[in-house]
Amino acid sequence: MSSALLPKPQMRRLLARRMKFHLFGAFFVSVGCAALYKFGVAEPRKRAYAEFYKNYDPMKDFEAMRAAGVFESAPPK
């Protein structure tokens, strides 16, 4: 054991420091998760649907499905 004194540890405001750290952390983690989901999942999905329906012709789609023979009430021509 050395005779030199150790530096005095932090004695006060321990909970306040911990709370500040965790409040900031929780805020940024949750906002980060929301942002990640929005720009990783939600926006691409909205774009995919917009692209799909931009030039969508339902009758052409229907004729293709009918030609493949999946309809009971609308047999292929």
Add this chain to the structure above:
Amino acid sequence: MLAARAFSLIGKRAISTSICVRAHGHAGVVKAEDFSLPAYVDRRDVPLPEVAFVRDLSAQQKALKEKEKASWTALSVDEKVELYRIKFNESYAEMNRGTNEWKTVLGGVLFFLGVTGLILLWQKHFMYGPVPHTFSDEWLSAQTKRMLDMRVNPVEGISSQWDFEKNEWKK
């Protein structure tokens, strides 16, 4: 004593019981068991336990305790450590030290996962019958073709991965 004299006024037979009580000394008081007395405990949330760790001091330790009553600047470092060890069993650092228990736990978990895997292999080989015919390659390809014909999940799902012009999967 007073009780004996008081009882002698009532009757001789009472004296014998009071004599018995005096002969036993402190009959009626049971010797305190160790577990009912204040105990020493090494806990993070109990910084100063109720009793010192060392109960019965040796002659040397008793001398040290006498020296402790004088000025503490006269104590050497080793004496201070000895006084600490009389009072406490483990320091906070020793009390909070980590163990290697996690290795045992992880090893046990992985081992039993392995045993489970062996059991499953045995089951698949010796116990279960064949899978349904709807899992055969021919059935699965016919099933996938029908899903594409019906345009199942055309926006983000399976039909969006098929190129209907070239009749092949999209690259």
